[in-house]
Amino acid sequence: MRRFLMALAALATLSLTNCGYNVIQSQDEQVKSNWSEVVSQYQRRADLVPNLVNSVKGFAQQEKDVLLGVTNARAKVGSIQATPEVLNDPAALQKFQAAQGELSNALSRLLVVAENYPQLKSDAVFRDLMSQLEGTENRITVARNRYIRSVQDYNTTIRSFPSNLTAMLFGYKERPNFAVDNEKEISTAPKVDFNPPAPSPAPSK
Numbered sequence: 001m002r003r004f005l006m007a008l009a010a011l012a013t014l015s016l017t018n019c020g021y022n023v024i025q026s027q028d029e030q031v032k033s034n035w036s037e038v039v040s041q042y043q044r045r046a047d048l049v050p051n052l053v054n055s056v057k058g059f060a061q062q063e064k065d066v067l068l069g070v071t072n073a074r075a076k077v078g079s080i081q082a083t084p085e086v087l088n089d090p091a092a093l094q095k096f097q098a099a100q101g102e103l104s105n106a107l108s109r110l111l112v113v114a115e116n117y118p119q120l121k122s123d124a125v126f127r128d129l130m131s132q133l134e135g136t137e138n139r140i141t142v143a144r145n146r147y148i149r150s151v152q153d154y155n156t157t158i159r160s161f162p163s164n165l166t167a168m169l170f171g172y173k174e175r176p177n178f179a180v181d182n183e184k185e186i187s188t189a190p191k192v193d194f195n196p197p198a199p200s201p202a203p204s205k
Contacts, residue, residue: 019162019163019165020162020163020167021166024154024157024163024167024170024172027153027154027157028172030153030154031147031150031151031175034146034150035084035087037143037146037147038140038147041136041140041143042077042082042100042140044136045133046077046078046103048129048132048133048136049071049074049107050074051125051129052070052107052129052130053067053070055123055125055126056110058120059117059123060114060116066106066110066113067110069106069110070103070106070107070109070110072106073102073103073105073107074103074106076099076102077099077102079099080095080096080099087175087176088173090176093176093177093178094179097178097179147178151175151176152177155174155177158172158173158174
């Protein structure tokens with residue numbers, strides 16, 4: 001009896017392997033892991049925003065509209081719950097992406113404004129925050145690309161025969177993915193000249 005059960009278990013394992021069950025499981029976990037990294041990096045960026053806004057405010061209080069725009073965009077990002085359920089809801093993922101894109105655009109406008117304030121650009125705190133922001137934006141790009149590829153691999157698997165039969169049997173469905181439109185624009189840190197302006201030459205006597 002024991003040998004029969006062991007043989008049956010071996011056959012079941014072999015069957016699940018050949019039908020793509022294990023591959024689907026592995027790719028599904030990879031998608032979830034990559035999504036967690038995306039959320040983590042976006043949160044890192046959101047955490048930088050208050051200090052960045054305060055730093056700019058110290059030199060450019062008159063730029064109220066731009067500062068308010070960044071603050072509001074950050075608040076909208078924080079209002080969206082990036083739970084694992086988002087991975088199965090195209091509308092929720094689109095809302096998440098739109099909010100992050102809005103924050104990216106608001107930060108870009110803030111950095112354009114910063115260009116008009118040489119003292120701000122040469123401030124050590126501001127320069128450190130910008131360095132952190134640029135590094136975070138780069139990590140966001142890497143995390144997003146990994147997530148996009150993992151979803152593509154997963155979706156391909158559950159559409160391909162015979163693993164598509166396994167996916168239907170166990171209720172695995174295609175996952176929505178990030179839109180690639182304007183991917184470069186919203187995922188790349190804005191380039192800012194961090195070098196303080198050179199002093200003007202003294203007038204000749």
